[in-house]
Amino acid sequence: MTEFMSFSATENLTTIPGKLISGHYRQSFGYKVKRSNGTKDYYLTLTLKGTGLFNNGKETYACQQDEVTLITPGTPHFYGTPENTLWEFYWCHFVPKEEWLPLLQLPEVIKGIRFARFHxxxxxxxxxxxFYNLIQYNDETDFYSERFAINALEKLLLLLSKSAMQTEYPLDSRIVHTLALITQHYSQPYTVAELAAVVNLSASRFAHLFKKQTGESVMDMLNKIRLRQARKLIETTSLTMAEIAEEVGFNHPFYFSRQFSAFYGTSPALCRKRIQQLRME
Known part of the structure; x- marks a missing residue:
């Protein structure tokens, strides 16, 4: 089974981080996806019928009907449909808001892959x-659909967290404090050492704990917070891109533009143009 999952599939492209991507698949035996280096986002599935096999390079888990899997960022993964079954499932790639992170602390079934089962x-x-509403909204293209899709995703994560009794898997209070700090004061030029000192940890211990609990580095998290705030300013203000870059904590507009394009798959200027066009439709 491990050989089937790990070595028979060709390598798949990783997703564009920052984009909410979702779908509904019905796949027979022979369907395989392989990402040896994982992705930069979370990958969520809900099995509707049949069985899906998930492998992290060392262990394999068989996901059954009415079970959810959550693959964390950076986890090598291989998944597909085993013999004699048709695997039907919903799926979604997403980058969580900072306040969603406690909702993602589901039980780990194998290293890097979490799960939830309904009661x-x-x-x-x-x-x-x-999940169905998330997919439907995400397929639409009007101005409000993206927000409806994000709201549907948040509701989905709340339901999963409740089902898995998430209170048994809380974030460390020092990480909660750090998240609150960088969310409120994202424009400050923080370093890892400065943030570690705030919670009385060494820089190395803090960096390890933050990555273990959230799935990404503190500087990557801070960067995402800044980019999300930048998008809000692009949507709701007439500030120039240089002004927005400075407002959210980027010292150089060109670097801001590169980071924004990598995260959202489009430049800040094109993002504003698209929003203006949608509002005129």
């Missing part, structure tokens, strides 16, 4: 409907 038919129905 009642009502729970299953609520999660399935939320």
């Amino acid at each position: 009642s038919e009502n729970e299953s129905l609520q999660v399935t409907n939320s």
Whole structure:
């Protein structure tokens, strides 16, 4: 089984971080996806029928009907449909908001891959409907659809967290404090050492703990917070791109533009143009 998952599939391209991507698949035996280096985002699936196999390079987990899997950033993964089954599932690639991170602390079934299982038919129905709504909204192109999709995703994560009794897997209070600090004061020129000192940890211990609990480095997290705030300013103000870059903590407009394009798949200027066009439709 491990050989089937790990070595038979060709390498798949990674997704564009920052984009919410979702879908509904029905795949027979022979369907395989291989990402040896993982992705920079989270990958969430809900199995509707059949079985899906997930492998992290060392261990394999068989996901059954009404089970959710969550692959964390950077986790090597290989998944596909085993013999004699048709695997039907919803899926979603996403980068979480900072306040969602506690919701993602689901039980780990194998290293880097978490799961949730429902305890009642009502729970299953609520999660399935939320995932369905997420996919439907994400397929639409009007101005409000992206926000509806994000709201549907947040509801989905809340339901999963509740089902998995997330309170048994809390974030460390020092990480919670750090997240609150960089979310509120994202424009400050923080360093890892400065943030570590705030919570009375060494820089190396702090960096390790933050990455272990959130799935990414503190500087990557800070960068994402700045980029999300930049997009809000692009959507809601007439500030120039240079002014927005400075407002959210980027010293150089060119570097800001490169980071924004890598995260959202489009430049800040084209993002504003697209938003203006959607509002005129």
